[in-house]
Amino acid sequence: MGQSRYRAVKAYNNEEFMSSTDARSLRILAEYIEPESRFREFGIQDTIIIFGSARLRSQEDAENDLAEAKAEGGDVVAAERVLRNAKYYAATRDLAERLTHWSKNLEGSDRRFVICSGGGPGIMEAANRGASDAKGENVGLNISLPFEQHDNPYITRRLSIEFHYFFMRKFWFSYLAKAVVVMPGGFGTLDEFMEILTLVQTGKIKKRMPIVLFGKEFWDKVINFEALVEFGTISPGDLDLFLVTDSVGEAFDYLTSELSKYSVADPGLHL
Numbered sequence: 600m601g602q603s604r605y606r607a608v609k610a611y612n613n614e615e616f617m618s619s620t621d622a623r624s625l626r627i628l629a630e631y632i633e634p635e636s637r638f639r640e641f642g643i644q645d646t647i648i649i650f651g652s653a654r655l656r657s658q659e660d661a662e663n664d665l666a667e668a669k670a671e672g673g674d675v676v677a678a679e680r681v682l683r684n685a686k687y688y689a690a691t692r693d694l695a696e697r698l699t700h701w702s703k704n705l706e707g708s709d710r711r712f713v714i715c716s717g718g719g720p721g722i723m724e725a726a727n728r729g730a731s732d733a734k735g736e737n738v739g740l741n742i743s744l745p746f747e748q749h750d751n752p753y754i755t756r757r758l759s760i761e762f763h764y765f766f767m768r769k770f771w772f773s774y775l776a777k778a779v780v781v782m783p784g785g786f787g788t789l790d791e792f793m794e795i796l797t798l799v800q801t802g803k804i805k806k807r808m809p810i811v812l813f814g815k816e817f818w819d820k821v822i823n824f825e826a827l828v829e830f831g832t833i834s835p836g837d838l839d840l841f842l843v844t845d846s847v848g849e850a851f852d853y854l855t856s857e858l859s860k861y862s863v864a865d866p867g868l869h870l
Contacts, residue, residue, distance in 0.1 A: 626763065626764075627764060627767060630762055630763065630764055630767040630768075631767060631770070633760075634740075634760050634771055637757060637758060637760065638758075638775070640757070641710065641736060641755070641757065641758060642709060642710045643710055643713050643736070643738065643758070643775070644709075644710060644711050644713075644866040645711060645712060645713070645775055645776070645777045645862070645866060646712065646713050646714070646715035646738060646775040646776050646777065647698055647702075647712050647713070647714055647715065647776070647777065647778045647779070647780065647854070648715050648716070648772055648775075648776045648778070648779045648780070648795075649691060649694075649695060649714060649715070649716050649722065649723070649726035649779075649780045649781075649782065650716075650717065650722070650779070650780070650781045650782065650784060650788045650791045650792060651687065651691060651721065651722025651723065651725075651726075651781065651782030651783060651784045651788055652687075652721050652722050652782070652783055652784035652785055652788060653717075653719045653720050653721040653722070653723060653784075653787075654681070654721055654785070655681070655684050655685070655687050655688050655721045655722050655725075655782075655783070656681050656682075656684075656685055656688060656721065657685060657688045657689070657692075657725070658682075658685040658688070658689060660685075661678070661681045661682040661684075661685045662682060664678050664681060664682075665678040665679060665681075665682050684783065687722065687725075687782050687783055687813070687814060688721070688722065688724075688725045689725075690782070690813060690847050691722050691725035691726050691729065691780075691782055691813075692725040692726075692728050692729035692732070693729060693847050694729065694780065694813075694847050694850055694851060695714045695725070695726045695727070695728070695729025695730045695732075695733075695737075696729035696730065696732045696733045697729075697733075697847070697851050698712065698714060698729075698730075698851065698854065698855070699713075699714055699729065699730045699732075699733035699734075699735035699737070700733045700735075701851075701855055702735070703733065703735055705863060710736055711863070711866060712777060712778070712858060712862075713730070713735065713736055713737060713738055714726055714727065714729065714730035714735065714737040714738070715737065715738040715739070715740065715772070715775065715776070716737075716738070716739055716740075716751075716754075717739070717740060717741065717742070717768075717787075717791075718739025718740055718741030718742075718750045718751065718754060718759060718760070718761075719739075719741060719749070719750065719751060720749075720751055722782045722783075722784065723739065723751060724751035724753060727739055727751055727753035727754045728751070728753040730753070731753040736755045736758065737753070737754060737755050737758065738754065738755070738758045738759075738760070738775075739751065739754035739758065739759045739760065740760050740762065740768050740771055740772060741759065741760065741761045741762065742761070742762050742763075742765060742768055743761060743762070743763050769791065769794060772791065772795075773794075773795060773798060773804065773870060774870060776795075776808065777806065777807075777808070777858060777862045778808065778809045778810070778811075778854050778857065778858055778862075779792075779795055779808060779809070779810045779811070780810075780811045780813060780850065780854070781810065781811065781812050781813065782813050782814065783813075783814045783817040783818075783821075789821075792810075792812075795808070795810065796810065796840060796841070798870070799840055800833075800837060800840060803870065804870050805870060806861075806862070806865070806870065807857065807860075807861035807862060809842070809853060809854055809857035809858070810840060810841040810842070811841065811842050811843075811844060811850045811853060811854060812841050812842070812843045812844075813844060813845070813850060814845065815843050815844065815845050816845075818843055819843075824838055825838075
């Protein structure tokens with residue numbers, strides 16, 4: 600009997616099927632199980648999330664962009680704005696480095712409170728860069744976007760994870776986190792912040808979750824929290840769910856105090 604001209608393909612090797620609507624549940628499950636296996640491999644117990652804009656640049660890069668805009672007739676006003684906001688990149692890098700040194704020096708705590716960002720450029724890069732400056736493991740949870748957001752070069756390589764589904768990426772942000780820092784950002788940052796804040800407010804996140812909004816001028820202009828109280832859509836006590844500050848030192852002291860009091864003895868990943 601002659602050899603068959605057709606060789607069947609195993610379902611999990613069938614790219615057409617795995618990319619189909621029928622296999623969506625498998626893809627979603629993969630984005631739960633595969634990251635979990637990496638965190639277990641590296642012994643990642645919990646994280647400090649840092650959210651913020653992909654468009655903010657380091658001082659050096661912003662200065663180079665401004666010089667190029669002036670030399671080539673580019674958008675000087677936009678370049679000057681980016682340069683003014685470079686302070687947030689520097690603050691993010693500084694805070695991430697301090698927090699990483701602090702976590703590494705906790706007695707008997709290995710790979711606790713690991714810095715985790717959205718994995719891309721801008722503030723995300725600054726967060727991973729600061730952790731890398733302190734020679735700490737750090738996580739980047741990237742997302743596939745039409746304009747190809749690439750992971751930044753400072754993430755611990757095996758902890759650079761790319762998601763297709765925003766909701767699975769958000770799950771891993773929330774599930775691992777023991778603290779949150781929100782730097783100035785756009786729609787994505789606001790979405791991530793509001794989701795975490797809603798989960799805390801409604802008690803869906805039961806663990807203590809200190810939240811820092813960094814950049815008082817930005818947040819005072821972008822969100823009028825007091826107006827929400829005035830209109831009765833949130834309670835006055837909801838304003839105590841986060842700290843607004845311009846100080847890296849104050850943010851560091853607040854986060855480490857809260858984590859020391861509520862989370863150091865509790866490495867669990869539960870919500």
